[in-house]
Amino acid sequence: MSDSVLYELDGGLAVITINRADAMNALDVPTKVALRDAVVQAAGDPAVRAVLLAGAGDRAFCVGQDLKEHLGLLKRADETGEAPLKTVSEHYNPLVRALTGMRKPTVAAVGGVAAGAGASLAFACDFRIVADTAGFNTSFAGVALTADSGASWTLPRLVGHARATELLMLPRTVKAAEALALGLATRVVPSAELADTAREFARQLAEGPTVAYGAIKAALDFGASHSLSETLDKEDELQTLAGASEDHRIAVRAFVAKERPNYVGR
Numbered sequence: 001m002s003d004s005v006l007y008e009l010d011g012g013l014a015v016i017t018i019n020r021a022d023a024m025n026a027l028d029v030p031t032k033v034a035l036r037d038a039v040v041q042a043a044g045d046p047a048v049r050a051v052l053l054a055g056a057g058d059r060a061f062c063v064g065q066d067l068k069e070h071l072g073l074l075k076r077a078d079e080t081g082e083a084p085l086k087t088v089s090e091h092y093n094p095l096v097r098a099l100t101g102m103r104k105p106t107v108a109a110v111g112g113v114a115a116g117a118g119a120s121l122a123f124a125c126d127f128r129i130v131a132d133t134a135g136f137n138t139s140f141a142g143v144a145l146t147a148d149s150g151a152s153w154t155l156p157r158l159v160g161h162a163r164a165t166e167l168l169m170l171p172r173t174v175k176a177a178e179a180l181a182l183g184l185a186t187r188v189v190p191s192a193e194l195a196d197t198a199r200e201f202a203r204q205l206a207e208g209p210t211v212a213y214g215a216i217k218a219a220l221d222f223g224a225s226h227s228l229s230e231t232l233d234k235e236d237e238l239q240t241l242a243g244a245s246e247d248h249r250i251a252v253r254a255f256v257a258k259e260r261p262n263y264v265g266r
Helices: 029-044 067-080 087-101 117-124 151-159 161-169 176-182 191-206 210-223 228-243 246-256
Strands: 005-010 013-018 050-055 060-062 106-110 113-115 127-131 135-137 187-189
Touching (some): 005 029, 013 029, 029 087, 050 060, 050 191, 060 106, 106 191, 113 117, 117 135, 127 176, 127 191, 151 161, 176 187, 187 191
Parallel strands (some): 013 050, 060 113, 106 127, 113 135, 127 187
């Protein structure tokens, strides 16, 4: 990858770390390119059965756009007439599509603050393991911007339309305990335990029935925007896929034998 994004393959688990702790893991252009490419790589690699997204250090998961760099880009846009926020189409959109669209579980290890696009990236993951010292802040309206990186899609699905409107229009830091109550956090753990807990949580998913997990994600995505009848047909299609998997046969044999299944991810 690059110095600003680390990529580690631990068995079937891909660990992707935003590595700009001194800048609170802010996203400058090189980091966005490397992060986008890392997530796309993990999504397309059949050896990867789960993804853990983390930020270096304990001050921030990711504070979103690097505003110091962004100020220079705005000045250049004013001089040249080019679009000032083409980063949305070039970086954030393909990154979030890869993160939400991959048919394998994704986990965010949220230590410190997750703000702006950083919060959006956490929302785009299937699970969020959150340090008790962490917090979420959408922050977009605070710099006179609208939501990006999928927040207008993911946040209402996590907390409901009304609360999402509040958090986006009136940004504030939602601390860990409230995040758990709202459904933004899957689990809150002591800060010192975050790295180990998140990795173990993600590793368990990487050892699970990958085809079934992918089918569950596909069914939820489909059901969110289709009728019951259409969703039932989709469930039939996806269950046929899961039922043909090797993992399904392993699970049934293990259940009958009263043994723990050892899934192979296919």
